[in-house]
Amino acid sequence: MLAALLVVLGGWAPTIADAASFDSHLLRAPYLTDLVGLHVLVNWATDRSATTGTLQWGPVNGGTCTLANTQAATRTSLTVGSLSEYQWKASLTLPSTGTYCYRPYLAGTDLLATRPAPRFVTQAAPGSTAPFSFGVMGDWGQVDSNGNNPDQANVMSQIAASGVRFMLTTGDNGYPSGSQTNYGDLVQRGADTSAIFGPSFWAVPGSTVPIFPSAGNHGLSGTAHADLTNWPQDVAVASSGGRYQNDVYCCVNGSSSTNYASAWYAFDAGPARIYVLESAWGDTNGGNASPYANDAAAHFAPGTPEYQWLLADLQAHPSGLKFAVSHYPLYSDSKSQPSDTYLQGPANLEGLLTQYGVDMVFNGHAHIYERNVPSGPGAPVTYVTGGGGGTVAPIDQCHSYDAYGIGWSNSKSKGYKCGSAPVPSARSQVFHFLKVTVTGSSVTVTPTDSLGHTFDVQTYSFGSSSQPDRTAPTVPAGLTATPVNGSTVNLGWTASSDAGGVAAYDIRRNGASLATVGGSATSFTDTTAAPSTTYTYAVRARDNAGNASAYSPNVTTTTPGATPPVFSDGFESGSLSAWTSSAGLTVSGALTHTGSFAARATTSNGNTYAKKTLPSTYSDAYSRVFVNLQSTSSQVNLLRHRSGSDASLAYVFVSSAGVLSVRNDVAGVTTASSTIIQPGSGWHSIELHTLVNGTASVIEVWLDGVRVDALSSTSTNLGTGPVGRLQIGEVQSGRTYTVTFDDAAFGTRRIGS
Secondary structure, eight states: OOOOOOOOTTTTTBOEEEEEEEEGGGGEEEEEEEETTTTEEEEEESSSSSSSSSEEEEEEEEEOOOOOOOEEEEHHHHEEEEEEEEEEEEEEEOOOSSSEEEEEETTEEETTTTTTOOOOEEETTTTSOOEEEEEOOOBOOOOOOTTTOOHHHHHHHHHHHOSOOOEOOOOOSSSSSHHHHHHSSSSSBBBSSSSSSSSSTTTTTTSSSSSSOOOSSTTOOOSSOHHHHHHHOOHHHHTTOOOOEEEEEEEGGOOOOEEEEEEEEEEETTEEEEOOOOOOOOTTOOSSOHHHHHHHHSSSTTSSSHHHHHHHHHHHOOSSEEEEEEOSSSSOSSSSBBTTTTTTTTTSSHHHHHHOOOOEEOOOOOSEEEEESSSSSSSOOOHHHOOOSOOOOOOOOOTTTEEEEEEEEEETTEEEEEEOOOOOOOOOGGEEEEEEEEEETEEEEEEEETTTTTTTTTEEEEEEEOOOOOOOOOOOOEEEEEEEEEEEEEEEEEEOOOTTOEEEEEEEETTEEEEEEETTTEEEEEEOOOOEEEEEEEEEETTTTOOOOOOOOOOEEEEOOOOOOOOEEEETTTTTTTTTEEEEEEESSSSOOOSSSSEEEEEESSSEEEEEEEEEEEEEEEEEEEEEEEEEESEEEEEEEETOOOOOOEEEOTTTEEEEEEEEEETTTEEEEEEEEEEEEEEEEEEEEOOOOOGEEEEEEEEEEEEEEGGGGEEEOOOOOEEEEEEEEEEESSSSSSEEEEEEEEESEEEEE
């Protein structure tokens, strides 16, 4: 066993995780995630010699560990290298703040053998002003052909000895692809193997220091997403309404439809709110743009799921310290991994973070250390911390915003610097992590290199600006409102001006909030209007300091009357006689949306549908149906457009978990939203729009009259064959569900709900 580290936590000294000192069944040393409030997850991995795992745990009082409690663990099957393993997870709800200890078991086997029980400290209580520290690192989990990385091992030892309460990462957790083999375990060794869970890496601090990693471009793609499995954040995600799952991304800036991890959430620590964001994209999936551009469009454009979630959470937490961590750097002096200009400025992510008072942002991607000055009044301080263990790189294009930066060229064995930094004399000085100490509104950032030397220590006092921006932007001028059809109104205005930049525009309809768009926008399309209705619109501007202008003068317009649908049926005939063909549906009055009858499908065999051959074919097609989902244990298809020859073009469905999704059958692409239709939640309006126009085709979906942006695309491929048939329900057999349909309609303009 290697020597114990010098710093002792509550009387227990963490040690290098020599695999021989554990029981032989243990394959990943225990480690902690999801330290939120009075909760933590304890994780470990074993062989598959038994199928029950437990955790003994309890408080530490007076230096004594009392394992008074037993918690059952759940398991996930993994293949790591050549081994079949179980990944275990035990969820602990702790009775009070303090220090706790634990021991994992496989059946009756103590997996720690003779090692002492690890100890950890609960999360800093929300609102507490007691000092605490957390760590930040990124771009780590890399080994040579023999499975070695002494610089990364040294960083891990420094983290274990630092006394930080928890760790954040800035992404790229495991090279080259973030696979389970790259993550590895205690026993397998070699090229690209066990670069994170090897004995001298995260096994060293992980048993006492919980971790919250952000996603990077390495490990983002695919469907398995080792990051999501290995670093569960159950309570953090659920309590903040975040997202932690595999999603299909299609088809930003002409990029290919592909599976990426979606990982964003927030949690509280003392007086701070911490945002773990996803800012990453596949390196080879550019389409007609760059990965930076695609990431910004997919994650941080207004209306995207991550942007809307972040905006709502920032608005819900208007005060207190705020930190954000993500991968792509807002500002970077690395030529190979430069600044992400798509995230900079008042109209983009930086503006949103500035507007809502985020104080500090930590990024990675560039394998350097860099501290940047704020880009403007109220803008956050930004750091690049990419020296966690990946191959360090030069810093080679100094800008005025870089106050202190260091890098290293391995090919030249030479150090580089920007700003006030000295030139590094060894690469060990560039491998590092940040220790961030929070004391009330004071924050001290202490970068620490792989040998334990500190450098560029900075202390900030937030929330005490002596000259805050109190000047609002000018009022937007020239507002116009032009109806396009009965459900769509186009708005336009002249941009406002503000010394610090316009961050956003708020749009009001009939005196109520309608939407918020970025500060660079001068137009908006209202797609939620109703036919033959008079609307009054106004718009105001907001700057980065949160100052809002007065609303513009009101503009009033009236939408035209609705275009009669080409086909509609509320099943009031008491039959399916209006449809061309059908199977499995029964018309009854047991449950209706309107009128006396509706069509119901109760089946364990699927194949319950009605099809209508339309009087013509339509390149621009709209349909709507009301659905009432009573139960489902499988996918249920709801509304579909078909060609005149009955070829499927696109359809809307809910998954077995109730996730609202859309399928483009021409392109072979499935897209899921974050919206869930719960069985028993009553009637919902589903609307589908398809514009068939080759590679410039359009798919739009509305739920209860609100456009589902995650399912809507204005640049997809539906081929060239127009819509000739409408279908409700499911032609697939072998599925189990109960769903009722009512008030179906098809037309050439939006029908509405």
